[in-house]
Amino acid sequence: MKILYGVQATGNGHITRARAMLPALQAHGIEVDFVFSGRDETGYFDMECFGTYRTFRGFTYRMQEGRVRRFDTLADARPYRFVQDVLALDVRAYDLVLTDFEPVSAWAARRQGVRSVGLAHQYALLYPLAGMPPPPLLPFGLKAFAPADDYLGLHWQSFGQPILPPLVQVNPHPVDDKGFILVYLPFEDLTRVKTWLRSAPQQRFRIYAAVDKIVSDGLIEVHPFSRTAFPRDAAECSGVICNAGFGLCSEMMALGKKLLVRPLDNQAEQASNAKILQKTGAADVVHQFDSATLRDWLQRPNPAPVRFPDTASAVADWLAGGCAEPVDKMVENVWAHD
Template identity: 65%
Template sequence: MRILYGVQATGNGHITRARAMLPALRAQGIHVDFVFSGRERHHYFDMEAFGRYRCFQGFTYNMHKGRVRWPQTLADARPGAFIGDVCRLDLRRYDWVLTDFEPVSAWAAKLQGVPSVGLAHQYALRYPLPGTPALPLLRWSISAFAPAQYYLGVHWQPFDAPVLPPLIQAGNTTLSDDGFILVYLPFESLTFVCRWLKPFTRHRFRIYAATPYAFDEAAHIEVRPLSRQAFPLDLAHCSGIICNTGFGLCSEAMAAGKKILTRPLQNQIEQQSNATVLQQMGRATVMTDFDDEVLTQWLAQAAATQTLFPDPAPAVAQWLAGGCRTPVQQVADSVWQHAGTAAQGLEPFKAV
């Protein structure tokens, strides 16, 4: 079997999910090629695992100070270039297309009649979730952006829907608390974030940002360049993490047993929904702005417990290798039930 795996690259969580899926797909004897869209090629990093991947422009958000600017986002879209990319992507060599909310591969599959599977956190928003507004066009718009023949959402709870647990790369480090706070706020101004943290001299902060070199902003504030090798190690050894409310990183923090202080991007339905679910689960402190009092209270909080998510990758890979004959709801239920988690509502996870 030969699969084209399309990955939305506006955020690193989609890429992390693909990293987690790749070994399971290969274990089933599936040959996988990758396409990515949503950022310029020179903005990718640590991509060796994906071999000779292709890049397309796709679509991405126009961000300013942690807010999605929808008029500018629409103005930046180039529908002509998108249509050209879809038409040029030849899928005759592939048996299936697997799309992680990547629109070029998804639409190419639809137009060329190649069977496709959508595997992404965004597809969970096609179903009623806490914190998700009842927008009549939400389900339609998600499917229209990156359509697929079969949809598998990904979330922290099953929600009585075809939704899988998070796809997280297995860690190879021992978890510990080395007394520093990890900070990853890529859509915020680095200068502003450093200024916000500067008065909290009794705590150490390690910020990852789009900088070409490491430097110390202050005695207690370190700034480090993005790194797929170093970041997971720091996540394993930090006391907690301050981040936006992207699904992938919050999942990794929960799995590592780290407390979370998160600021969802404004005007972004996905992150607003994630924030509501995290609050209901008692797994994060949510801030709407950079509030000193909220930070003070969060820093004083005790450590979090580790969340044990079942790994859905082997089941999904086996399902794909078998031609996706089992209903998607049955696939999702089997993964949750294998871990002893009730496939309904907001049942708590097993914590250690």
């Protein structure tokens, strides 16, 4: 079986999910080629595991100081370029297109009549979650952005819907707690973040940001992005401050790390994630850089690690079987192995 795997690369969560899926697909003898879109081609790092991959412009958010700039996002969309990319991508040599909310591969599959499967957190937002129905136009928008023949949404619970558990790839074994707080707020103003963290002057923080080298500023260290150092620090930290992205929050829940999340403004997915995290007690939520909330959160203990089922192997098995089993039955079987 040969699959084209399209990955939305606006943030790193989709790419991390693809890293978790790849070994499971290969274990089932599936040949995989990759397409990425949503960031400048010079912005990818530590991509060796994906072999020779293709990149397209696709679509992405334009953000400033933790807020999605809607007008700038629309102005930068370049729909004509998108249509050109869809026409240029030939997917007819593949048995299946797997899209993690990646629109170029999804629309190429739709146009050329190749079966497609959507595997992404965003597809969980097609359903009511925790008693909260999706905004009226959101399901239409999700399907219009990256359509598929079958949709496999991912979330922390099934909420009584055909939604799979998260795809995580972490080492849950205990490690020494080094006493620092890991901070990953790549869409926020770094100076503003550091000013906020200084309101807890006795606490050590390690920030990952777009810098070229490690910079120390008292008890605050700023580190460049790294696929090798970041997972180590995630395992050794005392807690994590981040935006409300699904992938990173899932990994930290699996590691048993307390979470303080600041959802991006004007971003429906992160707003939904933050509400569910707060409602289920899985994280504290801060919408502004509030010093009192930060200090209170620092006093909280870490929760027990959450053990998620092996979603990657289950999805790979389902794909290798020709997607023959009904989605709701497959999802039920995955959760039953929790």
